[in-house]
Structure formats: structure tokens, C-alpha cells
Amino acid sequence: MATTENRIAAANDETAAIAELDEIVDRQRAAFLADPFPSLQERQATLGALAGMVLSHRTQIQEAMSADFGVHPTLASDLIEVLGVAGRAGYAAEQLEMWMAAEARHADPALYGSGRAFVQPQPKGVVGNIVPWNFPFDLSLGPLVEMLAAGNRVVLKPSEHTPACAELLREMVHATFERERVDVVVGGLELARAFAHVRWDHLLYTGSPAIGREIAKAAAEQLVPVTLELGGKCPAILAADSIDAESVKQVLATKALKSGQMCITVDYCLVPREQLEDFARLAADYVSDAMPGYCASESCTGIITSRHLERIQALLDDARARGCDVRMLEEAGNVDPDTRQLPMSLVLDPPDDLALMQEEIFGPILPVKAYDDLDQAIDHVNAGERPLALYVFARDEAVANDVLRRTTSGGACVNSAAVHGALPSLPFGGIGQSGSGRHHGVEGFREFSNLRGVFIRGEGDLIEAFAPPYGATAQAVVEAAFAGVA
Numbered sequence: 001m002a003t004t005e006n007r008i009a010a011a012n013d014e015t016a017a018i019a020e021l022d023e024i025v026d027r028q029r030a031a032f033l034a035d036p037f038p039s040l041q042e043r044q045a046t047l048g049a050l051a052g053m054v055l056s057h058r059t060q061i062q063e064a065m066s067a068d069f070g071v072h073p074t075l076a077s078d079l080i081e082v083l084g085v086a087g088r089a090g091y092a093a094e095q096l097e098m099w100m101a102a103e104a105r106h107a108d109p110a111l112y113g114s115g116r117a118f119v120q121p122q123p124k125g126v127v128g129n130i131v132p133w134n135f136p137f138d139l140s141l142g143p144l145v146e147m148l149a150a151g152n153r154v155v156l157k158p159s160e161h162t163p164a165c166a167e168l169l170r171e172m173v174h175a176t177f178e179r180e181r182v183d184v185v186v187g188g189l190e191l192a193r194a195f196a197h198v199r200w201d202h203l204l205y206t207g208s209p210a211i212g213r214e215i216a217k218a219a220a221e222q223l224v225p226v227t228l229e230l231g232g233k234c235p236a237i238l239a240a241d242s243i244d245a246e247s248v249k250q251v252l253a254t255k256a257l258k259s260g261q262m263c264i265t266v267d268y269c270l271v272p273r274e275q276l277e278d279f280a281r282l283a284a285d286y287v288s289d290a291m292p293g294y295c296a297s298e299s300c301t302g303i304i305t306s307r308h309l310e311r312i313q314a315l316l317d318d319a320r321a322r323g324c325d326v327r328m329l330e331e332a333g334n335v336d337p338d339t340r341q342l343p344m345s346l347v348l349d350p351p352d353d354l355a356l357m358q359e360e361i362f363g364p365i366l367p368v369k370a371y372d373d374l375d376q377a378i379d380h381v382n383a384g385e386r387p388l389a390l391y392v393f394a395r396d397e398a399v400a401n402d403v404l405r406r407t408t409s410g411g412a413c414v415n416s417a418a419v420h421g422a423l424p425s426l427p428f429g430g431i432g433q434s435g436s437g438r439h440h441g442v443e444g445f446r447e448f449s450n451l452r453g454v455f456i457r458g459e460g461d462l463i464e465a466f467a468p469p470y471g472a473t474a475q476a477v478v479e480a481a482f483a484g485v486a
């Protein structure tokens, strides 16, 4: 009975949240029509307010992250969710005058006289942002930077898996912005589906490729332009000259960040076959020397829900059942079902048909795949879906460049991993199954802008050549043009 009542209450909440979403979109659209082109100063002030909002809520953000993840390191919350967003807003505010400036384009004076051609970025209008659970502030407020820089109105929809972060997000956004500028809707899957069906002027979705496909279909029904930030398996290729303590540390540290729950983590790595054991030894040494007691410490992020934890454990169980060489990196490390902390492990040279090598892992398990020569490693990557990011570890620059040239991914790093995602100046996004479109930096500003091509007529042009009935002017233009290409 209680369950039925709960279900009815939840359904009512969802209906109310969907009705609220409709109101918000109508309100923002009316506000956009009344004021469609905020000035540079207005946009910079909005970005300043956004930076101020996260900086002044630092402690609440840390607490909400810990509440949702079971354990979440406060310094990681500071670095990524607070300082990352504030830094990105500061960078955009600094660059904005340049980003907003009209860009002159060529107009042949023989045909267009003194007419001028230029690209003028203008706000798209009302933009939606569907946010996943793994970086609840970074992925809601980070893209908000470029959305606001571009002059839009924005509605954010956080994940149902991060209720504490979602509530805080709503509270601080309402306290900081007019609801006509930025708003937040909170709810479950019904709201998420309704959100994807709104006729946005642009929609950003960050999450799994499977749901990304649903979002793309929903957006296509109304021809809503969509940016898809998806996932997949990001590889690290280690060349023979880089199986050393520093490279192994970079790979493991990236995997340990958020316990692997990061779209640009190293999903698996490729290592020369004869150096597989060296890699495993360096990894074990690194964890025992630099990370004692790690998986029970405050630095180790909990897995977001018990269901997600079970999925990751099942991947490891499956590897064991298939006879794979599984190495636990923390001898005393245990899974804690309360904090959902999980020790790190390696799986040495797993077969490609293992679930671990088919699915995005999103947990602290590192498959270390052996290769016989670099071509084989590159072929392995190219045989899979194009990844969101690819990492090369090579002391020889020519080798690193060769790998970059012969592979395709959304982003890349050499001798490091995931760092490209921290730089507000670099475009961020995927290709193929890992997504399409970009946010961060000027590319993000352009993604959320309408790049309007404008021609302003001057004097002395021959544009009447295009107007029927075609006569002497058209004849002269055509003859001159053919003479030019002959």
C-alpha cells in the first residue's frame, strides 16, 4: 500500500516538475524575445556571478558531493567542481570581447563593390542542458559558462542519481540568477524524457551513448540542434620507451581519480607484450608506496550507487571466471558496501570478447592489453569505436606524433591523461559514438551561438546580375567569371 502511495506521489511530483519545466521555457523564451542580445558587459557580469556563486558555496558543494558519492575527496571537489567552473568562467569573461566580435569575410569587390560580409555570432535563445551524475557541477555549470557567454537563457537538468547536488544547484542558481536567465528543474526519468522533447534552440546532453541515441531521436523530431557528450573506452597506448614509474603513475592516477567514474579516464591501456610484467610490477609498487590504505581513505571516491558498484564487481567476477590474470593492487583493500569504495585492480591481457573489453568500465579496474608491435596497438584502437580521448606515452616525440596522426579521438594527451579536459582553452567533445559538438573555450561559445552570415550592401556592385530577367549585366558577370577560371 505504502509502495502504491509512494508511486502515486512520485508520479504527481514528476507531473508537477514537467508542468514547471513548460512554464520555465515559456518564461525564458518571452524574456529572450524581449532582450535577445545581451551586451558584452551584461554577459561578463553574468559570468562573474557564476564564478562568485561556486566560490561562495565551496563548503556546500563539498558536502553535497560527499552525500551523493558516499565518499568524495573535498580537494577534488575544490579542484574540479568549484575552481574548474570559476576558472572557466573567468577565462570566458576575459576572452569574450574577442569571441563576440564580428569576423570579416571576403566579398569579391568585382561583384559586390564596397559591400561588406561578416559573421556575427548571436545568441541561439533558450538552451537545455541534461547533466549526468559523475561531475554534477562541472557538467552543469561548466557548459553554462559558454552558454551564457553566447548570450543564451539556460535550463539545467541534473541527474536523479545526485539528489543532494541537484537540490544545491537549484538553490544556488535561484539565489544568484533571475529565473528568466538560468533555471534548474529537478526530477526523475519522466522529467528527463520530457526535457529531451522540448523544442529547445539548442540541447546539450552528457551521458551514455545508449541514452544519447534516444536524445538525438527526440531532438530530431523537432529539428533541435544537439551537442552529444558521450562515453566509451578511452585507451592509453604506452610505447616501449615509456614503461617507467612516471608513465605508470600517470595512468593509475587517472584511473584512481573518481574511482574511474570519469568519461575521459584511461579505460584500458596497451603495453608491449614483453613489458607486461614490468608494468604490473611498477603499478603494484606505485600503489603500495604512494597510496597506502587508499581504498578506505578520504581520497577514494565511492561508486555512485550500489547498483553501479555491483555492475563493476560483476565485470571483475566475469574476468576471474574466464580465467584472466586479475591482480589486486591493494593487498588489504576490501569493498565497502556502505561507502561503496572499491580497491583498484589490473586485468592482464584480457581477451577482446570479455565484457570488460566491450563495455565502458567506469570503475577502478584497469585492463592492460599486450601488443606485439605499435601497428598492432594502433589497429586495435582503430578497430573499436572512435574514443572521446586517446593517450600516448612515448619519450620519442616521433612515435607520439605517429600515433596521433594514425588515430582519431575527441581529445588527446601525450605523456599524461585527461589533462586536456581541465584546460578551458581547449575544445572538449567526442567523435562518432563518443559524441558530436564541442564545449569549452571559443568552440563552446560558437557551439551555443548562431553564426549568422551577414552581407551589408555598399556601392558599385553587380548584384542585379542575379535578378531575372537575365540581361546584359548577368551576361557580363558570367563572361568575366568564365574568363577568370579559363
Ligand code: NAD
Pocket (backbone or CB within 6 Å): 130, 131, 132, 133, 134, 135, 139, 157, 158, 159, 160, 161, 188, 189, 192, 193, 196, 206, 207, 208, 209, 211, 214, 215, 228, 229, 230, 231, 232, 262, 263, 264, 360, 388, 429, 430, 434, 435
Ligand atoms: P545518468 O544516468 O546520470 O544520465 C545522464 C542524464 O541523462 C541524466 O540527467 C538522466 O536523468 C538523463 N536521462 C536518463 N535517461 C534518459 C532518457 N531516456 N531521456 C532523457 N534523459 C535521460 O548518467 P550516465 O548515462 O550513467 O553517465 C555516464 C555516461 O556518461 C558514461 O558513458 C560517461 O562516459 C558519459 N559521460 C560523458 C561525458 C562527456 O563529456 N563526454 C562526461 C561525463 C560522462
